[in-house]
Amino acid sequence: MDLVIIWYALVVLCWVLFFVLEGFDFGVGLLSPLLGRDEHERAAAVRTIGPFWDGNEVWLVAAIGVTFAAFPSWYAALLSGLYLPMVAILLLLAGRGVALEFRGKHDDPRWRRRCDLVLAACSAGVVLLWGAVLTVFVRGLALDAGGAVQGGGLGRTVAPVLTPAAALGALLALTAAVLLGATFLALRTTGPVRRRAGLLARRVGTAGAGGALVVAVAALVVAAGTTAVVAFAVALALAGVALLAGRRREGPAFALTVLGVAAAVVAVLTANGAVVLPSTLSGAWSLTMDGTAATGSTLRLISFAAVIVLPGVLVYQVWSYRVFRQRVASERIAT
Template structure:
């Protein structure tokens, strides 16, 4: 296996870990005001992600950093073509972090409630934006012959260039799918990590979210079948297969939730998110960023990759750094594996 393929696999792994681990973080941030009826219950829900959320964000840094080092042309085209949405994602991530960290700095109930609202809004915004941005990986950007993203002439050319990719049907579907999946994995995580009323409500939310995911999968499958009828197959058949698998996975998660197998439900939900990310990144085969102007101008892995010498150098560092981060995170999840009680303890 050549280094280009190895480092593309590492990029995929980093994105899978980010969206899976941060997926339940965002889901808990979204659901805390819903599953927690008072300050105590909302605090219990948020304590489930307290030891993990900042460590999970490391995988975003890793994904962007590895892309920059191993595939500089991909990094340059993708981020320059979506820089305003990316800036918005970073600002929302900062807002989420501030809300989580500062919620407990003041004992006033209204202050904590405001922090919880900010957290929920920032979590929803980040998830929706990432879902829309993932559609760009599949649909592509207006890449020119020089690899630059082409903009229409005029004063607002730069603004239009970076916002236009999100003003599509694909982006809207991606945002909706990301929100539903985040709610599902967040609810499964809360059901696994809490006791009492929060756990019970998380079960109900997870059951509802599985229905939403199954509906999305069925819609994707139906769209693929419709498209295949008037085309030569290929992508449409693959789209149909993905939709069927998503719907089947959602049914499996629902069955696990119904029999209170929370560990199984969370594992299946995580695999569902991971599979969706892998499907997005592999949707175009060897092409990492399609050109919406001309397929011949699309960016492939080989074209986007760094020089063999650069790939060899980062391999030496990556062989130590990546396993070390994985081992540390596994250890931290093991240390904080106990459930968080959401019921109030009676006092004498």
């Protein structure tokens, strides 16, 4: 198989792992102040991601690093065209990390409450920005014949994430993060947080399925067959999550949510086929997989590193999830 295709598949895999694993981290972060009614319950929610969140964040570094190494022209166009949104994402990720790490450094309920609010705000901000950024992968940037992003000033990097499509992407990403966080908390906790998370997953799944069904019917009316099929598939998946969550089948509900998010990320990154970043100025100026790939010798060299490093990272993460697989008690247990 062509090394270019293999490395593009690896890029897609890294992005899928990031958005799935960090997706439930973000979901737990923004839901912990809502589902936890007191300090003990909020702490229980946060402890479910305590051993994992920094390891999950490694996949962002991997996705960016692999894109830079294997497809440098694609990396250059994305990072230059979305410079300010990416900086904002990094700052929000830093704020989330500080809130998680410093939450237990001071024995004061008000301090922990502030950290929980910062965690929720940063998690929601990252999710909304990533949702907007992902629409750019499909719709493209204003690229010229040389692959450079046209325009000047702040608007050049901000405008792509301020479109109606970007707003829709942000809303969908927030819904996915809430559903991932709720199903994960229902799977990983006991007591009141588990009950509330399961109820929230059922309600969000039901509401999302209804909205997707409306979109599907509207798409049929205007003869948009592909959109209708996708919307029906989304409606079925969300209805399945709601049904499983209502029956307290937390494992299958979480797995179905993970599969849905993974499928959505793959669909976004493969929506334009061999075109990795469309040009909104001219289709002839779009960036393609082959056109942005590194040289053959470079791809062969980094393949050796990937064979050594990637399996080790995957084995370590699987091992860590196995070690910390027990549920976290959100109810108070007599000692």
